[in-house]
Amino acid sequence: MADWLKIPSKNKRREEDIPEPYEIVCVCGVSLSGYRRKGPYRHACQQCNEAYFILPRNTYPAPKARKKKKQLPKQQQLSDFILNSAFVTRLREKRKAKQEARKPAEANSATETRAEVSPFELPAPRTRLITPFRGILAGIILIVGLTGYGILNSRKMEQASDALKAATQTGNQMLEQEDLIAANDAYQEAFQALTVLGRTDPAANEIRQTSRELLAMNTQAVSPLFEIAEEAVVQIKQSGVDSWKTLFEVRYADTWIIFEATLLPVESQEETEQSRYRLNLPVLLDEYTLYLELTEPAFEEYLKSHQGQPVIFAAQIVDFQQDASRPDTGIIELNGETALLWSHLKLYKLLGIEFDEFQNREQIEKLLNQQSRFLGLTE
Numbered sequence: 001m002a003d004w005l006k007i008p009s010k011n012k013r014r015e016e017d018i019p020e021p022y023e024i025v026c027v028c029g030v031s032l033s034g035y036r037r038k039g040p041y042r043h044a045c046q047q048c049n050e051a052y053f054i055l056p057r058n059t060y061p062a063p064k065a066r067k068k069k070k071q072l073p074k075q076q077q078l079s080d081f082i083l084n085s086a087f088v089t090r091l092r093e094k095r096k097a098k099q100e101a102r103k104p105a106e107a108n109s110a111t112e113t114r115a116e117v118s119p120f121e122l123p124a125p126r127t128r129l130i131t132p133f134r135g136i137l138a139g140i141i142l143i144v145g146l147t148g149y150g151i152l153n154s155r156k157m158e159q160a161s162d163a164l165k166a167a168t169q170t171g172n173q174m175l176e177q178e179d180l181i182a183a184n185d186a187y188q189e190a191f192q193a194l195t196v197l198g199r200t201d202p203a204a205n206e207i208r209q210t211s212r213e214l215l216a217m218n219t220q221a222v223s224p225l226f227e228i229a230e231e232a233v234v235q236i237k238q239s240g241v242d243s244w245k246t247l248f249e250v251r252y253a254d255t256w257i258i259f260e261a262t263l264l265p266v267e268s269q270e271e272t273e274q275s276r277y278r279l280n281l282p283v284l285l286d287e288y289t290l291y292l293e294l295t296e297p298a299f300e301e302y303l304k305s306h307q308g309q310p311v312i313f314a315a316q317i318v319d320f321q322q323d324a325s326r327p328d329t330g331i332i333e334l335n336g337e338t339a340l341l342w343s344h345l346k347l348y349k350l351l352g353i354e355f356d357e358f359q360n361r362e363q364i365e366k367l368l369n370q371q372s373r374f375l376g377l378t379e
Contacts, residue, residue, distance in 0.1 A: 020057050026050055156196060164193035168207060171214075178350060184218045187211035206377055212340050213347050216256040216314040228252065229283040229290040232320070232330055236288075241322045248320040257334075258314045258342070258351060260364075263294060263303055277303065289329045297336040302374050312348065312367060315339040343372040 023033040028048040036057040044051045082088060171186035191211040194204050223231070235244035263277040274296050283290040294315060297303065303311070315334040323329040342348060345368050355361040372378065 022054065024052060026052070160193040160196040164190050164197065164207075167193065171210070175346070180214065180217055180350065184211075184214040187214050202376065202378065205375070209340075209343055209375065209377055210347070213314070213342060213344060216258060216340070217347065217351065219254075219256050221252050221255040221257055221317060223252075225257065225283055225290075225292075228332075229285055229288065229330075232290065233285060233288045236322075245320050245322075252317045253319070255317050256314050257317065258312075259292075260310055260312045262308065262310050263297075265303075266293065275300065287328060290332065291329065292332045292334060294334045294339060295336045297339045299339065299341045299374070300336075302341065302371070306370075310367065312342040312364070312371065313339055314342060341371040341375060343368055343375055343377050 020036045021033065022036055023031060024043075025031055026045045026048065027050060028045060030045055030047050032043055032045060032052060034043065034054075036054065038056055040056045041054055042051045043054050167186045167190035171183045171190060174180075174183035174186060187207065187210055190207050194207060197204075221228070232244055232248070235247060259279060259281065261279045261281040264280055266276040266278050268274075268276065277294045277297060277300075279292045279294070281292065297313075297315075299311075299313070315336070316338050318333045318335045321331045321333060323331060345365055348364065348368065353359060355364070
């Protein structure tokens with residue numbers, strides 16, 4: 001096997017007449033070239049005499065270059081096979097034929113429906129509005145929101161309960177000291193706390209009634225009823241009715257007056273007209289008469305069940321009207337929605353009323369107890 005390069009087989013032997021050139025560069029820079037021989041030999045450089053070993057000519061034929069086939073991945077081969085199969089090709093052709101047949105019908109329908117669709121209509125959404133993810137997200141947000149609302153509402157209720165207790169105690173102390181302004185401030189806070197708590201029990205109604213009576217006491221009209229009538233006569237004579245109505249609105253609108261009087265119904269000409277009640281307490285002057293009327297009072301049921309009986313109540317002033325048929329007569333209109341029956345004898349006494357033969361204590365107390373029972377309060 002030592003001479004396997006010299007004795008090749010006949011099948012692997014190459015032609016000897018095929019030249020095989022070589023070229024090397026010497027260390028001195030001279031290019032050495034020539035043709036390989038049958039055996040090895042030394043090629044000496046003519047400039048520096050450096051000798052180089054030259055291999056003999058290759059006795060075996062040169063290998064043939066192979067063309068590498070481009071190998072596709074197995075998945076791509078499989079997909080190409082499926083897409084190029086006869087079955088898929090037939091399906092593709094059928095689908096193409098259906099699309100071509102559908103194009104004229106779609107074009108006709110589009111031209112027919114375009115005239116019917118409004119240009120202001122929004123296109124239909126391409127995606128579903130409700131998806132499982134959005135449903136879960138909405139549920140989480142709802143749970144978190146309800147939990148937060150529950151916590152805040154619980155804290156709000158606790159604060160309102162504490163404020164109600166403190167305000168009620170302060171208001172009672174101020175009433176003992178007959179400090180009506182401080183008592184009113186405290187009971188208004190208690191009223192707001194009851195609104196937050198939403199209580200409707202008898203104790204809560206008692207606090208509401210007290211707060212309303214204190215509010216009426218602290219925002220009474222600046223002048224008594226007789227002085228208002230005298231002022232009306234003077235202003236109407238000097239400046240006219242319109243000037244007096246403007247002055248009346250500035251001075252007396254939304255202020256309170258507390259009465260003990262009998263309310264008589266006023267006959268209305270129309271059935272749809274609101275019910276009105278007139279106080280049998282006209283203010284009679286030499287040249288002028290002033291009446292007070294209440295429209296649809298909140299305690300109208302009490303008036304119907306106790307007709308002709310005196311009533312102790314408080315009402316807000318709304319407006320002044322001149323009687324069109326009688327120029328010497330005026331009407332002060334009272335707000336029936338905010339009007340309230342009186343119930344507390346102690347607060348009634350704090351108005352400065354002294355009991356005598358005309359103001360009998362027992363009769364007043366009996367009347368207030370009757371009104372308290374109607375309101376569902378303790379006597």
